Amino acid sequence: MLPLRRLLFAAVLLPGVGWSATVSISCGAVGLELTICREGAEAWARETGNRVAVVSTPNSTTDRLALYQQLLAAQSPDIDIFQIDVIWPGILHRHFLDLSPYVEVHRLQAQFEVVVENNRVDGRLLALPWFVDAGLLYYRADLLQRYGRPVPQSWTELGETARIIQVRERAAGRPRVWGFVWQGRAYEGLTCNALEWIHSHNGGTIVADDGRITINNPRAAEALALAASWVGEITPIGVLNYDEEQARGVFQSGQAVFMRNWPYAWPLVNGEDSPVQGKVGIAPLPRGGAEGRHTGTLGGWSLAVSRYSRVPAEATDLVKYLTSRQEQKRRALIGGYNPTYRDLYESEAIESANPLTGELVAILEQAVARPSRITGVRYNQVSNAFWTAVHTTLSGKRDSASSLARLERRLQRLNGDGW
Ligand code: GLC
Numbered sequence: 001m002l003p004l005r006r007l008l009f010a011a012v013l014l015p016g017v018g019w020s021a022t023v024s025i026s027c028g029a030v031g032l033e034l035t036i037c038r039e040g041a042e043a044w045a046r047e048t049g050n051r052v053a054v055v056s057t058p059n060s061t062t063d064r065l066a067l068y069q070q071l072l073a074a075q076s077p078d079i080d081i082f083q084i085d086v087i088w089p090g091i092l093h094r095h096f097l098d099l100s101p102y103v104e105v106h107r108l109q110a111q112f113e114v115v116v117e118n119n120r121v122d123g124r125l126l127a128l129p130w131f132v133d134a135g136l137l138y139y140r141a142d143l144l145q146r147y148g149r150p151v152p153q154s155w156t157e158l159g160e161t162a163r164i165i166q167v168r169e170r171a172a173g174r175p176r177v178w179g180f181v182w183q184g185r186a187y188e189g190l191t192c193n194a195l196e197w198i199h200s201h202n203g204g205t206i207v208a209d210d211g212r213i214t215i216n217n218p219r220a221a222e223a224l225a226l227a228a229s230w231v232g233e234i235t236p237i238g239v240l241n242y243d244e245e246q247a248r249g250v251f252q253s254g255q256a257v258f259m260r261n262w263p264y265a266w267p268l269v270n271g272e273d274s275p276v277q278g279k280v281g282i283a284p285l286p287r288g289g290a291e292g293r294h295t296g297t298l299g300g301w302s303l304a305v306s307r308y309s310r311v312p313a314e315a316t317d318l319v320k321y322l323t324s325r326q327e328q329k330r331r332a333l334i335g336g337y338n339p340t341y342r343d344l345y346e347s348e349a350i351e352s353a354n355p356l357t358g359e360l361v362a363i364l365e366q367a368v369a370r371p372s373r374i375t376g377v378r379y380n381q382v383s384n385a386f387w388t389a390v391h392t393t394l395s396g397k398r399d400s401a402s403s404l405a406r407l408e409r410r411l412q413r414l415n416g417d418g419w
């Protein structure tokens with residue numbers, strides 16, 4: 001018989017012989033995100049006899065990227081699973097394991113192809129899709145009805161309706177009501193908002209798919225000038241420092257007629273404790289003029305396993321569990337997170353929890369991608385230059401045309417000999 005100490009030693013080294021791993025996962029914490037992530041991870045831990053450590057990260061995508069870059073550059077094993085934004089594969093890919101040997105082909109085929117392909121770099125599958133996002137218009141259905149206004153189809157119409165309702169609500173004794181709130185802080189969220197204004201005016205995508213820098217064009221300048229005209233009029237000046245949660249805070253407390261946000265806000269604005277519960281509708285974002293189109297920036301998140309993980313097998317297993325069809329369905333029902341499996345959009349249960357589900361496939365198909373694939377490792381610098389130029393115009397420091405001309409020169413320098 002082996003002495004007890006040797007037996008214990010063997011148990012520590014051999015997975016499966018009473019060995020349990022602790023897997024740490026970094027999840028976002030916007031709205032219900034952290035709670036829902038923890039519930040899912042803990043369910044996996046109970047099923048497999050492992051343990052999980054859930055690490056929350058900053059709300060701002062931009063701050064989160066900076067934190068991840070620090071941890072990964074130091075090859076830190078502290079986080080095994082990273083929740084990564086749709087725009088990061090080109091920036092972070094060398095730090096993640098190739099998951100393709102561990103995922104069944106039919107599982108990938110059941111999901112939106114663009115989302116799966118977005119996670120492949122040089123043939124390596126470096127993350128599994130978790131949920132997709134697209135920018136949406138939230139509106140106060142009760143106020144539109146009270147003032148006899150339809151859901152706006154163009155940005156100009158949105159501006160008019162916002163102004164009319166804001167004036168009349170204020171006159172009726174609600175002085176803090178604003179027309180339209182969105183994400184105007186100088187960070188990635190502003191890139192998403194501004195891309196929507198510009199793309200909906202047929203002003204392109206900053207950098208085209210073939211790498212040409214297209215941002216310096218009259219439609220983009222028109223779109224940006226229109227947005228700048230909202231600030232201080234139908235949009236509080238404070239929006240220049242708002243992220244998703246701050247915009248939601250204003251809208252949910254009943255102080256805005258319209259809000260641009262992602263789908264996660266839907267269950268929250270309709271929560272038991274929400275002053276606007278049952279009074280809200282959602283619709284595609286408005287078109288830029290008669291020739292323009294409805295659009296929404298494509299967002300979303302995936303789960304990747306760190307190359308520096310000491311428990312890669314367990315981490316991969318947890319990623320597979322969390323991104324499974326069943327777990328995505330649970331997350332859609334309670335959190336409004338849009339699944340990456342196509343057939344879940346036909347689920348009646350999900351449709352009744354979220355009235356836009358039926359339309360979401362079309363909205364996702366029309367969604368505009370940020371130029372992260374073509375600009376690869378330089379995407380964050382491109383986006384930073386873009387949101388800085390936009391912020392300068394929104395805050396009245398430089399007009400939109402000269403802001404975009406300067407931005408073009410900045411992007412040309414970043415581009416150098418090609419992306
Ligand atoms: C959402 C989107 C993400 C985007 C971010 C910007 O989380 O899913 O893709 O980068 O918002 O704030």
